[in-house]
Amino acid sequence: MSNEYKKPIPVMQPWTKEFWKGTKKSQLLIQECNDCQSKIFYPRQYCPECWSGNLKWSQASGKATVYSFTTTQDMVEPKFWADLPYVLALVDLEEGIRMMTRIVDCDPETVKIGMDVEVVFEDITDECALPMFRPVS
């Protein structure tokens, strides 16, 4: 599979590998600080609030709402041409985390700010899947 995927693959850090492992099991993992209870995204080596290294992973529900979005239609790298048009979006998870993603499995014209969406994983390599979101049916 990894030989076929021509688009950019997430450049991981040692402390983010757990997140990407989760995506292969269709789990959306978020970090939490055991000391100050902050919810952390994107994953860090140390808590960005209190610098504790005592961090844990918990599974998010995968439910989110659209914060904003754009239908990308032109002026992208050739490696993304085949995807055009695609809906790039920022979504807010129930857990209070905002993520960059794409809204998939729908007509781009129907996407709205505040719309309810849920995570769906697109397998791209043996190491990771990209968390995309689709409208809640």
Add this chain to the structure above:
Amino acid sequence: MSKGLAIIGVGEVPTAINPERSRWDIIYEVCRQAVQDAGISKDEIEGVVTVAPQAQPRLAAEISFGKIPEELGLNGCKDICTCNAGGSSTSNCLRMAENWIENGLAKFVLIPHVTVHSTIPIEDTINFFAQAGMDLQWEYPFGTTYNGIMAMSTRRFMYETGTTEEQMASVVTALRKWAKLDPNSLFYGKKAPSIEEVLSSKMVSSPLHKRECNMLADGGSAMVVTSAEIAREMKVKAAYKLGEGVRYLKACSILRDIQLIADGTRDSTDQALKQAGISKEDIDMWNIYLAYPFGHPLFLEAVGICEKGQAGKFIMEGHTSPGGKLPCSTIGDAIGRGHTGSGVSTATYVETARQLMGKAGERQVPDIKYVYQNTAGGSGMNNIATIWGRESHE
């Protein structure tokens, strides 16, 4: 010890798409112009602090390793440095120069910039702008672009404030009206597109149309700076730095919402005004550099010039355009000037200086005393606010 900072000379080549013109040819011209404009000799330049050229690694290396004073024969030069903070690089060059001048390391410092996009292979340019300022793990794999990130901020801003697409398009019309009057703009002498023409241009990344996105271009400019005290003694026309305020926001777009951007813009602006000892009502020209149209109404609302939701209407009524009561961005920001990488921030400072020196030609704001200028880097990681005056406050 010689306190304060003043711009006493500027130089610039027209922003254009001109692959025939080499980077070093442009450096010669803008530096010679700036030194001549300052009325000093080349050997009086004691420091060169260069704005980092983006997407041009060979040029960046040559400059960072000291080629400018040698190539140009700046025989009094004591040291060089390159500052890179993306679109806020020039603000850092000015700070570095101010530090050298205050510490007695240099009396006159030259701050040049050059970027030639048109000779970079197009795929390298697209690739550079697709990756620079993007997180390679949490943004880039999804197909983000600068246009896409700004489009999402634009849509959210419109949603929160009720700003219409016509009002957003009117920002482009206003900026291009300034560009029409600027001999150094890519769009000099060209009719500004109407709101309808902006909205009928191809959709690039909704809600941003092609005319709401920047056009990459080649350009260069330079400034000569010295202390406020020396500028006064020289009795030359100058722009005096009176105040500065800064806020770092966040690098990754997922961690920046409209409120964070607005708060950072307001706080840095208030800090700069306070340091200058003036209020926002004293500002005669708001030289806003935010690269994309939505930044303008967001800015006007964040600093309290317009009520929330009213800035789009204010801009559409023409108040920020030539002849309006609140001139903003008299080179037309990156939309009107053409995008020269970090160089738009240099060109904007050059315009701040020109306006205060009374050298802004058809764009000259009458009786101008104070100019506000901001810069921002990356995909909007910070806001640097500065206040400049025609006279020093010391």
